[in-house]
Amino acid sequence: MKPVPWQTGEICGPESAKSLTKADVLKRDLKMCKKPLLIVGSQAFTIKHGKGDMIDYAIALSNAGKIDVIATGGAIKEFVERGFDRAKTMGAMEVAYHLQNPEWVGPFKKGPYDMIMIYGIPYYMEWTLLSAVMNFGTHLTAIALDRYFQPHAKWSFPNMKEKQYHVILDEILELVGGSK
Amino acid sequence: MKKKAYFKADEADTGLGKFKGLEVHIGTIVDDDWDEPMGPTPMPNPTGLRSWDHKLLSRYQPSYMPYCQVCCLCTFGKCDLSGDKKGACGIDIKGQQARIVLAAANIGCSAHLAHARHMVDYLIEENGPRTELIQGPGTEIHAPVARLVTGMRPRTLEDASIILNYCETQLAHTLSATHTGQEGSWLDFESKVLHVGMIDQLSMEIADLAQISTLGFPQADPDAPLVESGMGLMDTNKAIILTIGHNIIPAASITDYITEKHLGDQAEVGGMCCTAWDITRRDPKAKVIGPISWQLRFIRSGKADVVVVDEQCVRTDVVSEAKKVKAPVISTSDKAVFGLPDRSDDPIDDVVKELVSGKIDGCYISDHSMVGEIATRVALELKPKRRKMKFFPTKKQIQKLAEDCKKCSECIRACPNDQPVMEAVLAAQTGNMEPLREVYKNCIGCARCESACPNDYDLHSWMVVAAEADCKDERYMVRTGRGAIQDIEIRNVGQPIVFGEIPGVIAHVGCANYPGGGQDVHDMAEEFAKRRYIIVTSGCAAISAGHVRDENGQSIYERRSGEFDAGCVVNVGSCVSNSHIAGAAIKIAAIFAKRNLRGNYAEIADYIHNRVGAVGISWGAMSQKAASIASGFWRLGVPVIVGPHGSKYRRMLLGDPDDERAWTVYDARTGDRVVTSPAPEHLFYAAETVAEANVLTAKLVIRPNDTAKGRSIKLSHYIDIHETYYGFFPEDVWKYIRRENDIPITLKDKIMAQLKENKWKERRIIDPTLLKEQIVGGGT
Numbered sequence: 040m041k042p043v044p045w046q047t048g049e050i051c052g053p054e055s056a057k058s059l060t061k062a063d064v065l066k067r068d069l070k071m072c073k074k075p076l077l078i079v080g081s082q083a084f085t086i087k088h089g090k091g092d093m094i095d096y097a098i099a100l101s102n103a104g105k106i107d108v109i110a111t112g113g114a115i116k117e118f119v120e121r122g123f124d125r126a127k128t129m130g131a132m133e134v135a136y137h138l139q140n141p142e143w144v145g146p147f148k149k150g151p152y153d154m155i156m157i158y159g160i161p162y163y164m165e166w167t168l169l170s171a172v173m174n175f176g177t178h179l180t181a182i183a184l185d186r187y188f189q190p191h192a193k194w195s196f197p198n199m200k201e202k203q204y205h206v207i208l209d210e211i212l213e214l215v216g217g218s219k
Numbered sequence: 220m221k222k223k224a225y226f227k228a229d230e231a232d233t234g235l236g237k238f239k240g241l242e243v244h245i246g247t248i249v250d251d252d253w254d255e256p257m258g259p260t261p262m263p264n265p266t267g268l269r270s271w272d273h274k275l276l277s278r279y280q281p282s283y284m285p286y287c288q289v290c291c292l293c294t295f296g297k298c299d300l301s302g303d304k305k306g307a308c309g310i311d312i313k314g315q316q317a318r319i320v321l322a323a324a325n326i327g328c329s330a331h332l333a334h335a336r337h338m339v340d341y342l343i344e345e346n347g348p349r350t351e352l353i354q355g356p357g358t359e360i361h362a363p364v365a366r367l368v369t370g371m372r373p374r375t376l377e378d379a380s381i382i383l384n385y386c387e388t389q390l391a392h393t394l395s396a397t398h399t400g401q402e403g404s405w406l407d408f409e410s411k412v413l414h415v416g417m418i419d420q421l422s423m424e425i426a427d428l429a430q431i432s433t434l435g436f437p438q439a440d441p442d443a444p445l446v447e448s449g450m451g452l453m454d455t456n457k458a459i460i461l462t463i464g465h466n467i468i469p470a471a472s473i474t475d476y477i478t479e480k481h482l483g484d485q486a487e488v489g490g491m492c493c494t495a496w497d498i499t500r501r502d503p504k505a506k507v508i509g510p511i512s513w514q515l516r517f518i519r520s521g522k523a524d525v526v527v528v529d530e531q532c533v534r535t536d537v538v539s540e541a542k543k544v545k546a547p548v549i550s551t552s553d554k555a556v557f558g559l560p561d562r563s564d565d566p567i568d569d570v571v572k573e574l575v576s577g578k579i580d581g582c583y584i585s586d587h588s589m590v591g592e593i594a595t596r597v598a599l600e601l602k603p604k605r606r607k608m609k610f611f612p613t614k615k616q617i618q619k620l621a622e623d624c625k626k627c628s629e630c631i632r633a634c635p636n637d638q639p640v641m642e643a644v645l646a647a648q649t650g651n652m653e654p655l656r657e658v659y660k661n662c663i664g665c666a667r668c669e670s671a672c673p674n675d676y677d678l679h680s681w682m683v684v685a686a687e688a689d690c691k692d693e694r695y696m697v698r699t700g701r702g703a704i705q706d707i708e709i710r711n712v713g714q715p716i717v718f719g720e721i722p723g724v725i726a727h728v729g730c731a732n733y734p735g736g737g738q739d740v741h742d743m744a745e746e747f748a749k750r751r752y753i754i755v756t757s758g759c760a761a762i763s764a765g766h767v768r769d770e771n772g773q774s775i776y777e778r779r780s781g782e783f784d785a786g787c788v789v790n791v792g793s794c795v796s797n798s799h800i801a802g803a804a805i806k807i808a809a810i811f812a813k814r815n816l817r818g819n820y821a822e823i824a825d826y827i828h829n830r831v832g833a834v835g836i837s838w839g840a841m842s843q844k845a846a847s848i849a850s851g852f853w854r855l856g857v858p859v860i861v862g863p864h865g866s867k868y869r870r871m872l873l874g875d876p877d878d879e880r881a882w883t884v885y886d887a888r889t890g891d892r893v894v895t896s897p898a899p900e901h902l903f904y905a906a907e908t909v910a911e912a913n914v915l916t917a918k919l920v921i922r923p924n925d926t927a928k929g930r931s932i933k934l935s936h937y938i939d940i941h942e943t944y945y946g947f948f949p950e951d952v953w954k955y956i957r958r959e960n961d962i963p964i965t966l967k968d969k970i971m972a973q974l975k976e977n978k979w980k981e982r983r984i985i986d987p988t989l990l991k992e993q994i995v996g997g998g999t
Contacts, residue, residue, distance in 0.1 A: 047632045047671065052288025053299050081908045112907030113914075116946035128945055130915070131907050132866065136282035136873045161734065162637060164907060167284040167866040174285050174301065174312055 042197030045187030049166050054173065056188065056195040062210030065194060068180050069214060072154035076145065077101055078134055079126075080160030081112030088205055093159055096208060098123050100156070103217025107147045109134055111160055131160050135168040139175040151178075157192075158184040165189060184208065253372060258819030261370030262385050265392045265414045268854070271821040272410035274989045275828075275856065278881045279872040279902035281409055283316040286869045290315050293399045308399050317408030318397050320846070320870050324412045325394045327847030328419035330531050331795060332386050333554065334466055335426035339379045341468055341587070342433050348377035352428050355438025357705030363805040363816060364424040364798050368417060370818030376433075379425045386425075389418045416850020417820070423848075424798035431702050434471060436500040436792075441708070441782035443701040443790070446499040448507040448765060449693030453522050455606065458486040458598035461523035461546075463514055465531040465794060467497035469551035469590040473527065474502040476591030486595055491517065492532050493758055493793030499699040500792060507697055509766070510731035510759035512664040512839075515540060516683045520690070521610035524598035525574070526581075527590060530554045531794075532730070532842060538580050544610045547574040547597060548581030551590055559583045567592055575600045611684045612677070614652055621647040621681075625673055633671035635864065636661055636734055640668045640678060647681065655685035661736045663839070697765035698776035700757070700792020704803040706810055708783040712753065713811030717830045719929015721785045722936055723920030724753040726800045727760040729837030729845045734863050737763030739909050740838050741775060744788060746913055748775070750936055751785040752920070757797050760838065761790045797848050801855060804831050820854075821990060828856025829884070829987040832920035832933070834899075835859040836912065840868070849903060858899045858919045860912050865905040872902035876954060884923060886985035890994040893985050895923040896955045910944035917941070923987035927960040935963040957982040 042058050044050055059065070069075075077100060083093040094117045101108050101123075108126035110118055115128035127146040129137075137143045144150035155172065157165060165183070169191035172181050183189035186204045188197050196204055212218070231238045260267050288301040290310065298306030305311050310318070342350065352373055354361050365373050365382055373379050393415040396402040402411065430436060437443035453459055462470040473488050488505045490498045491514050495507040508517055511532045518526060518537070521544040528537055530552040538557050541548045550559050562570045562582040567589055573579045574597045584590050612620070621644050630640040638661055643654035659682035668678045683690060715721040725747050727740055740763040748754045756764050765774045779788040783803065791799045808814040808826040816823060827833070835852050837845050840861040846868055849859040853872060861868070875881055876897035886893050898921040906912035917937040925933060934955055941949040953973045956962060958981050962970045973979075988994070 045632055046635070046637070047629070052285070053301055054288070081910075111911075113910030113944055116910075116944065119946040127950075130904065130911055132282065132871045132905050133873065135284060136280075136871065137875075139282065160907060161863050163635070164863045164866045164905070167286070167869060170286070170869075171282060171284040174288065175283065177302070 042188040042195070044166070044190050045198050046162055049163060051190040055190045056183065056192045058197040059182070059194040059207070060197065060199070062207050062214050065182065065211060065214060068154065068182070068193070072180060074150060074152045075104060075106050075154040075156060076150070076152040077106045077108045078155055078157040079108060079110050079114050080131065080158065080165065081114045082161065083114055083159030084117045086159065088208060094118065094121065096212070099217050100212055100215060101125050103212060104215035106156070106215070107145060107149060109146065114159065131164055131168050135171040138172050138179060141178040153178060154180040154182065156182045156184055162187060166191060184211070253817070255815050255817045257370050258815060258817050258822070260820050261818030262368070263820065265389065265396070265411050268414065268820055269407070269410050271824060272413045272854065273406065275413070275853065275902065276406060276409050276872070279874050281317065281405065282871045282873050283313055284866065284869050285312055285316055286867065288312065310403060313405040314403055314408065316870055317405035317412070318402070320868070321393065321408045321412050321415070322397045323843045323868070324415045324419070324847045324850045325390065325397065327843035327845065328390055328415045328422065330844050331419050331426065331847070332383065332390055332422040334530060334795065335422045335429070336383050336387070337466065338426050338429050338468065339376055339383060342429055343376045343380065346376065346433055348375060348380070350376045350433060352376065352379060353432045353438060354428060354703045355431070355440065355705070357707050358439050358703050359706050360806050360809050360816070362424060362428055363802040363809065364421050366816040367805055367818070367820055367823055368421050373425065373428070376429060379429055382425055383422065386418050386422045390415060412850050413854040416847050416852070417854045419847040420798050420801050420851030423795040424802065426795040427702065427792065427798060430467060430497065434467065434501050437699065437701050439703040439705045440701045441780070441789075443500070443699050443781060444503040445696045445776060446503050446505070446507060446699045448509070448695045448697040448762065450508055450513070450517055450520070451691045451693040452506055453489050453508060454487055455522055457484070458524050458595070458602035459522050460486060460488045460525050460527060460594050460598045461508070461517065462488060462490045462494045462498060462527045462529070463492060463533050463537070464529035464552070465493040466529040466552060467494060467501065469527060469529050469587045470494050470498045471501055472587050472591030473594050474498055474505055476595050478502070480595070482595060482599070486598055493795070494529060496700045496758070496761070496793040503699065507762055509693070510737065510762045512731040515664045515666055515679055516690070518546070519544060519610060519680050519683065521546070521605065521608060524601045524605055525549065525594050527551060527594050528555060531844065542580050545577065545605060545608065546601070547579070549590060549594055550581065550583045551585070551587060553585065556583045557581070561585070563589070571596045571600070611680055614650070614684060617647055617652070617681050617684060618650050620676065621645070623674055624648070627673060629671040629673065630668035630678060633667040635665060635667065636663065638662065644676070644678070652685035655682050656689065658682050659686035659689065663732055693766065695765050695768065695774045696777055697762065697774060698781050698790050700790050700796050701781060702792060702796065703799045704783045704789075704806070706806065709803060709806045709810045712784055713807045716807060716832060717811055717924065719832060719922065719925035719933055722750065722752050722929075722933045723747070723832040723834060724755065724803070725916060725920070726755040726757070726833070726835045727764055727838065728757045728797055728800070728835060728848065729760050730839045730841035731759040731763060732839040732841035732862070732864050733763070738767055740764050741767040743836065743838065743909060743913060743916075745775060747916065748779055748786055748788055753783060753785060754788045755800050756788065756790045757792060757800065758794045764788065794844060794848070800835070801851060804833050804855060804857065807831055822993065824855045825988050825990050825993065828989070830922055830924040832922050833857045834916050834919045836916065837865070838862040838912070840865045853902050858902050858904070860915055860919070861905050862912070863905055863907050868905070871904055873904065874900045874902070876900055876951065884985070884987040884989055885991060885994055886983070887988045887993050888986045888995055893983065895985070895987055896921065896957070898922055898955065914941050914944055921955055923985070927958060927984065930955065930957070930961040931963045934961070935966070938963070938966060953977045953979050957984055
């Protein structure tokens, strides 16, 4: 069944994300991508994952794939407190703006990026951010790693059950070279 | 001043001879007793300030986040605009997004403008066209927005009407631009957004000026009275009349009737949204129940014996909701009749009888003078039997009902704030009401959870029951709207604001679509008030700011002064009072810098943009009116921050701090092109969290013209707030250092290290302007 947006009113236009029901579907895109960027929102530290939370997951993902992290909405404080220094702070709306520019090198000056992985921003705000990416940042492959379906990504979890969701997150981590 | 004049005489004996049936029409009278020279753009048309708009829009580029990739506005469509496709009319997706933004701003402006028109026409009929417009003592620069935009000094209601004619013409033009096959460029759509925002600001000024002048409101009064506020303060021993909306005229007839008939010990009036502020400005015995999002919970409480609605932001299901608690609804605005029968021409006794008997659910009364008597008599008659009724389920009933929850999650999926409604219902099954109470605290009262529930649970009511004690405890004192800021207050703070020594003016305005409850507004206001920024409030945000008590039981308005000065919290009033916030910024240019205002928009906007560290925050921005209010501030060069739901306006106006060209200005003294700090960095921005909003606010008050001392003070706050909320020293401080004496002395080592790391070079402190014509000698 085709996934539907988590917030019922947030339906989209003619194009919609593909359902991320197993980690393997990302293999091809991950192999093709040269420069991914991980965007982590303010809600990440409220979402549990394994023995930690989704900030810990971001750190693991970043370490595994040598991925730059942009923390939005003040999430940077969590990274700073955990001694992680591959994260920079930007606003979600600033990120949405800059991602439309294929030459944007980002706050690390290591871009341009060709893939984003994103989670932890309030659902409707991530929805709008990804709309900017889908419509004007067409050089990017967007993977939404929240549990709830984000139709403007290329790949998104389809409002998945929590247990299964965390299993696949771990598989994705392994896919980029990390371990649980 | 331009105005039309007409007079008629049955017989006139003049030096030219005797005339019978004399009628004289005069097209224009030029009022020459004002020695301020007329500026270049009196009453500009939609392209009159296009050049200024394009300057702003080249620095602050629209960042579109389409809500929809199709256009469905004409029968060519739906047109798929995704990718690089164009619609049948030729429009692309950027143009379409800008068009939708313009449509929203037009809708917002139309609401304020129609409100102003109704108010002025009504007051002319009541008081005559020559009724004087008075902003209050110490406001010699009277109606600053009108002066700036039109070149007129509106002295009478008749003048106000002329200005509204201009506004109506402009709105017709900007609205027509959204029609199929009109404007096609996103840039020019956006320019028109700014134009209609300016028109909105002007119409708001006229609306508030008219009511301040005629209805006994505080007039530029820093000591405007403290009034009672909160659901818990409504006295159920009296008949309660609830007024909802923005237009005081019908509500005023109620308070007048109660006063005139000495019924104050038997009936009381409470308001929600801006009507609440305006009735308390007129009658401090009236009460501010709460912001717009509270209307459903108060109606459902059954406390209101009659509901009187006027216009804007009224729940469109108000009649069916009020019917559930057997409270009749009186509609008073032709803009919001709600399908009710028109009883304006019927005898009052008959109307009262039918409303009390329940024969009709409500009625439309267009004659405002009737509203006071009908509403009061109905409330008084209904009160005794209504007080015996129970409208909410008991906690036991909720527990029982909750057992049938289907666990479908539809309530959560419908909630705009993703509140754990279903988990709270499941907890209620065990008699634990605490989770429902927690949801209440963050609930914005939309009741979408109820609409989605397959069991038709009255979930919003359940939350209110769970939070019964909190509702009773909602008792606050809030300062009602003072109106304009006095010239003397501006004179006292103008220099420290322009030099940056008062670090900023922060305005909390707008609606109550908060991501996490109204306390955030209070906390943000307090964070900056304690740092001696000037805090201004209006509308629903002004209510929410006052709905928090400190350890001494005082609200922010009781703790802080209402005088426009460092550390104050000044409530200007209702939505239309937002114009006084713009007016204060405009008056700084006139009083401190002695700039001419008259028809001189671009110069003054350039002055404000470069010198006045003002930031607007609308944490719960929801409406199209909020969009048009923001647009008016953008055209003045004042940045606006909205809460995360504001991202749904689907367009931000963002600067790129790394693009030096965008931050290049003229030095008015020399004509040199000079790169300045990226300040203010953005013009419109949706912040994800309070933390982000606070950090951004501290940064957005920075202006190119700050003195070294002022810049140093602003940076000290920015750094401190950044460290508090983000946990580390900001990495972009070096961009804001022009010379070493900009550096806060206690942070010198850290900043010097950052300057070195970024190969910083000293820059001049200049007299900044975006306008070539402002260069000494005219830039030629």
